[in-house]
Amino acid sequence: MPLSFQVNKKDTRPLYEQLTGHIITLCRRSVLRPGDRLPPERDLAAQLHISRGTVKKAIESLKYQGYLESFQGSGNYVTTPRPPKPTAASTAEQAAEICSYAFFALQELHLPYEQISHLVHSYLERMERQCPQVRLALIDCAPETLRCCRSQLDQLPCVKLETYVLGDLEKDVPLLGEAATCDLIFTTSKHFEQMQKLLPSCEDRLYYFALAIPPNTIVQLATLSPQARVGVVCETERFYEIICQNLASLVPGRSAPVRIPENAAGQPDVTPVGPLDTLIICPQCGLLRSSGATAMLEEFRSQGGQVIEFSYELDQGSKLLIHATAKRAYQQKLTGEALPEQ
Numbered sequence: 001m002p003l004s005f006q007v008n009k010k011d012t013r014p015l016y017e018q019l020t021g022h023i024i025t026l027c028r029r030s031v032l033r034p035g036d037r038l039p040p041e042r043d044l045a046a047q048l049h050i051s052r053g054t055v056k057k058a059i060e061s062l063k064y065q066g067y068l069e070s071f072q073g074s075g076n077y078v079t080t081p082r083p084p085k086p087t088a089a090s091t092a093e094q095a096a097e098i099c100s101y102a103f104f105a106l107q108e109l110h111l112p113y114e115q116i117s118h119l120v121h122s123y124l125e126r127m128e129r130q131c132p133q134v135r136l137a138l139i140d141c142a143p144e145t146l147r148c149c150r151s152q153l154d155q156l157p158c159v160k161l162e163t164y165v166l167g168d169l170e171k172d173v174p175l176l177g178e179a180a181t182c183d184l185i186f187t188t189s190k191h192f193e194q195m196q197k198l199l200p201s202c203e204d205r206l207y208y209f210a211l212a213i214p215p216n217t218i219v220q221l222a223t224l225s226p227q228a229r230v231g232v233v234c235e236t237e238r239f240y241e242i243i244c245q246n247l248a249s250l251v252p253g254r255s256a257p258v259r260i261p262e263n264a265a266g267q268p269d270v271t272p273v274g275p276l277d278t279l280i281i282c283p284q285c286g287l288l289r290s291s292g293a294t295a296m297l298e299e300f301r302s303q304g305g306q307v308i309e310f311s312y313e314l315d316q317g318s319k320l321l322i323h324a325t326a327k328r329a330y331q332q333k334l335t336g337e338a339l340p341e342q
């Protein structure tokens with residue numbers, strides 16, 4: 001039975017991808033069945049007004065995916081799809097190819113782009129609700145530290161990050177109970193024993209991670225002049241104390257820096273900035289989210305002031321541990337069985 005093959009030259013996608021997707025759609029709808037023979041490449045190219053090289057590229061892609069088989073002197077035949085052979089293509093490239101075929105199949109339903117977009121987003125939202133997520137708790141004594149960690153872990157797949165300030169857990173029993181229901185609980189090495197006492201029933205899910213100050217920050221702090229007039233912009237008293245302790249260990253004998261308070265609008269109070277030479281800021285500080293704070297820092301720099309960003313980085317071993325344990329916890333949710341330790 002003669003078939004009409006299609007490509008759309010107004011489509012921005014490569015023509016070979018369109019032809020590949022079209023033939024896959026015909027196979028999945030059983031319009032093309034195993035054993036059916038495709039037109040010769042030369043005839044198919046003439047029918048679609050495209051180059052034979054484009055047709056050949058589509059045929060090779062279909063053969064790789066298991067939709068076609070070639071027989072010398074006979075032609076290309078539809079076959080039962082089979083898993084493709086391993087390839088050197090990246091995961092992103094393979095995913096893009098799959099998306100291209102799916103999009104072409106939706107186009108063949110003669111749906112407008114807006115409706116296709118709505119359908120795809122609705123489907124992804126539904127799948128996200130159905131997919132199991134690993135609840136991973138991060139616990140520390142300062143919210144700034146927790147924000148530093150979160151910014152480095154937000155891309156963990158199938159993980160819902162939840163952060164808790166240690167002082168809040170000690171005072172709030174229901175909040176402590178909420179943290180105890182998490183699948184994984186990570187705290188800094190400094191607070192690990194304290195968390196063991198607070199959550200004795202969670203020892204099998206409790207881990208610690210290590211943090212380090214970026215080397216560039218250490219160099220900037222260590223080379224501060226003892227006479228430098230230093231101010232600190234941070235959200236909490238606890239993080240201010242952490243910065244003071246690190247500064248004192250790197251520059252012995254210097255006086256404590258001035259803490260920049262927040263004003264009634266919740267922004268850094270610019271009043272005491274004038275006589276200072278250096279500002280130490282936490283990039284994750286809530287006070288720096290306002291346009292007023294940005295303008296303050298720009299003005300300070302324009303007047304010759306130095307700004308040092310003080311934050312924490314997860315060490316590489318801690319990152320690997322968090323990724324590995326999250327992966328095992330996710331697999332356990334999928335299968336109901338724990339994976340062996342790696």
